[in-house]
Amino acid sequence: MRSSFDHPRRLRRLALVGGLAATLALGTVSAAAGGVQTQGSSDAGLTATATGAPKDYDQEIVDRFDSANSVDHIRRLAVNIGPRLNGTPQEREGAEYIGGVLKSYGFDVTLQSWGPVSTKSVAKVTSPNADLPGGPNWQMAASTSAKFTGDDAAVEGRVVYAKTGQSAADFPADTAGKIVMMDYSTTASVRNTAVVNAVSQGAVAVILAHPAGNNAPPSFTLTTAQPNIPVMGGGSAHHTWIKDLLDKGPLTLRITTNQYVNPMGTNVIGIRHAVGDPDGTKAPIVMVGAHIDSVLGAPGAHDDASGNGVSLEIARVLSQYPLDKELRIGGFGGEEGGLLGAKAYVNTLTAAERARFVGEWQMDMVGTPYEPARLWALTPNGQSNHVVQEAYNAGARVGFDGLRNCRLGQSDHQAFFDVGIPSSLFIWLDYRPPTPPAVCGPTGGTYVTEPQYHRPTDTMDNISPERLQITLDVVGGAVAHNALNAVTVSAVSDGGRPLAGAPVRADCGNGPRDLGATGADGRLQTVLPHATCDFTTTVDGRVANERGVSIAGDQAVKMTVDLTKPTISLAMPADGAVFTLGTAATASYRCDDDLAGVATCAGTVPDGSALDTSAVGFHEFTVNATDKAGNAADKKVTYQVVYPWKAHFPETMDGKAGSAVPIRFGLGGDRGLDVIAAGYPVSQPVACDSGKATGTAEPTGGPGNSKLGYGDGRYNYVWKTDKRWSGTCRTFELKLDDGSSHFTTINLK
Incomplete structure (x- = not known):
């Protein structure tokens, strides 16, 4: 910085x-x-x-x-x-x-x-016999008033310390041929005296290093030029490091100084x-x-x-x-x-x-x-x-x-x-x-x-x-x-509704990985490299895939999750349809999916097959549908199979109270004597003018009443009326075991 x-x-x-x-x-x-x-x-x-x-x-x-x-x-x-x-x-x-x-x-x-750039004057200092603190390559400032050795004429020598170098007493007796380190002074005349004294003692190089503080290597000039030896400015760390090394034993340094002019x-x-x-x-x-x-x-x-x-x-x-x-x-x-x-x-x-x-x-x-x-x-x-x-x-x-x-x-x-x-x-x-x-x-x-x-x-x-x-x-x-591609993955239902919390996975050629879940807006922001990816999400057990998506730049990927149940169209039988016993009828239905267009469809009998009309009564017909996403639907209807009914009595008739009234009908043959539903027939008082019920229905069976009989291709039921009913009207209901009901109204004299 x-x-x-x-x-x-x-x-x-x-x-x-x-x-x-x-x-x-x-x-x-x-x-x-x-x-x-x-x-x-x-x-x-x-x-x-x-x-x-x-x-x-x-x-x-x-x-x-x-x-x-x-x-x-x-x-x-x-x-x-x-x-x-x-x-x-x-x-x-x-x-x-x-x-x-x-x-x-x-x-x-x-x-x-x-x-x-500006000219640089630097000294490189290394050691052949010591591990220099801070690294093997020290750098100091090379004084422009002294010698530049170049890389090929390095100066090497043992180091001695000469304090401030202001008097001969500061220098060791064996200074000649040595590299002399002295305390750097901010006063130019003091620096110049120190270097002149070192040269007079036979120094081959001089280092002026800050003795205290936390200073960087100083650059300086000398009043007295020293063209024959390199002179350098060292930081306070250099001063401390050299002193510590000297305390441990002899220290040899190797020095090169260079001036790089407008490099x-x-x-x-x-x-x-x-x-x-x-x-x-x-x-x-x-x-x-x-x-x-x-x-x-x-x-x-x-x-x-x-x-x-x-x-x-x-x-x-x-x-x-x-x-x-x-x-x-x-x-x-x-x-x-x-x-x-x-x-x-x-x-x-x-x-x-x-x-x-x-x-x-x-x-x-x-x-x-x-x-x-x-x-x-x-x-x-x-x-x-x-x-x-x-x-x-x-x-x-x-x-x-x-x-x-x-x-x-x-x-x-x-x-x-x-x-x-x-x-x-x-x-x-x-x-x-x-x-x-x-x-x-x-x-x-x-x-x-x-x-x-x-x-x-x-x-x-x-x-x-x-x-x-x-x-x-x-x-x-x-x-x-x-650096990756910004990809927006959205998950929506097949009805277009954003799906929050949908987990998204992608396989971009190195196996599936979890990308996270969609937010409240149904979207997930993610990043992907240049790749071809398969995307998958699962919502409510329904899986949506978007395969082979080429990711080559910022883009959007949309996955539609099929959450809509398939539709069932059931034309035959219709709900409540009535068929005569033994009548030929064909089942007709189809199943559709809003996304794929088709769905697996299964009914009580296959589409186009005959309905069961072989037994009277109510029958349930069910169609089950499943689409490719696993959505399921069913539709149930009820149809009725009845006897081929033929009435041999009028809808209204006159009778005498207390007399027997014959009720004759045909069912297309002898169906047995258990064709009447349990609890029937019944009769009920009604208003003679409007036919509106005026009392509750009562069973017609009981002691003295005739039982159902069959002969000459038809059924006969004898209804024994009550003398007390004289002057009233009553409705007679005959309900059969096929679920059908048949009525007549009688005016009793």
Whole structure:
């Protein structure tokens, strides 16, 4: 991160690296439990949910992020290479390392040279006999008043300490041929005297290092030029480290000093083209950035090898998925000199190219153990944007609520912001927004940097794997979500009703996975790679599939769940239909499904078959229907089979009370003498003029009444009337065992 004073303008991985809540107070964090992948290990096995199906792609990708890989990249940059001052070979070496890793992940890599930048005068200090604290490659300021050795004429010698170097008494007797370290003074004349005295004692090189405080290596000139020996300025850490090493025994250092006159800066850009856009001309662009360079003397483990470590881990995981968006990983040089590399890169983008950007997620100082630091998303205008909001969304998915946003430029996101590309700086910083704390004012807030900021002590000890992991989960999760295709899956009934809570699964070629459940609107927002997927949902036991969906960009998928029962059309028999015994009648019915058009249909007898009219009485006819979705329906009707009735009596007649009245009828033959329904016949008094009942019905049977008889092809029933009925009218009802009833009315004299 560029100092504002330098230039105007899911328990799984966390448990692996230590207890987070107790030591860092980072906010709520939750994640799924499981194993940890390391760089080069297989990601073929997917972490399963409790249901046995793999997780959705958001969860799966976050589970694959491993901060151990980020730590390894940080070590390569901060330790193996060391300080990477803009314009020096080390900045270029850092770009080459990042580019090599990206190439191994399948990215097209370009190293961009830009500049020139200001002249750099630096000293590289190593040791052939000691493990130097903070890394094997120290960097100090090389005085322009002294000798530049070049890489081929290194100065090597044992180190002696000469205090302030203001008198001969400060120098050991064996100073000749040695490298002399002395206390740096802010007074130019004191510095000059110290160096002159060291040269007079035969020193082969001089280091003036801050004796106290927490100072960076100082750059200085001398009143008396020293063209024959290199003279360097060291930080207070160098002073402490050298003193400690000398206390343990002899220390030999090897020194080279170089002046790089108007050198070129270096960017590295890795591009992974979208599946359908191999030429990189139309696909949306998702970009992750970090800066390569560090300040003079600082190994830059946190500032900003940490950003590159996270970027490369994001690249590693996302390179395993076919994407319809273009993924770019940027390593920018010269950030510490005024965002020089990022500005140079942005200036190469055409207007059409800038318009394709979804956003740029810039990571700068994303993993310090400094306790007061928190994770911030900072924008040059202090306002949230797509990049910021997507980080909040990703944090919510992993259960992290410690992200905050406010206002700050001072890093490479500014260059993207200036040309209208949504961008944000993600940083672990002790940032203090205006009062009240939740409000981000128009001028932003103030911040306190970690003690190692821009110092030689910005080493691997200044790296927190826990916080790197949170950054991966939050920022990496946001980048991944945006790099995948946004897919809206909707579930509706066949009647068009949105179905809430419908579980959605998809098989995109590597087995079914749970994507979640639809919301109140019947929709599920998810992300998927470039793939051909089969979608499935089950509601009330009914399954809907949408197979062979080509996911090649943001799109919608609709699944219609058949919840409507099939319809049954029953033409024959109709409900209540009456058939004469033995009459030929044919069943006629059909079943229909509103979606598929057909349904399995089964009736009491098959469609087109003869109905059963062989027995009198009431018969039930049932049709059952089942559609392909498993919806079932049934329809029941009742039809009646009756005797071939023929009455041999009039509907009305006259009779004498107390006499026997013959009721004669035919049933198409002899049907036996049990054809009359139980409890019948009955008679009932009625009004003679209107026929309206005036009393209750009474059985006609009993002592003295004739029984039913059969002869001459017909039945005869003799009804014995009552003398007391004289002068009244009565209705006679004869009900048969086929369910039919037959009536006559008699006027009794």
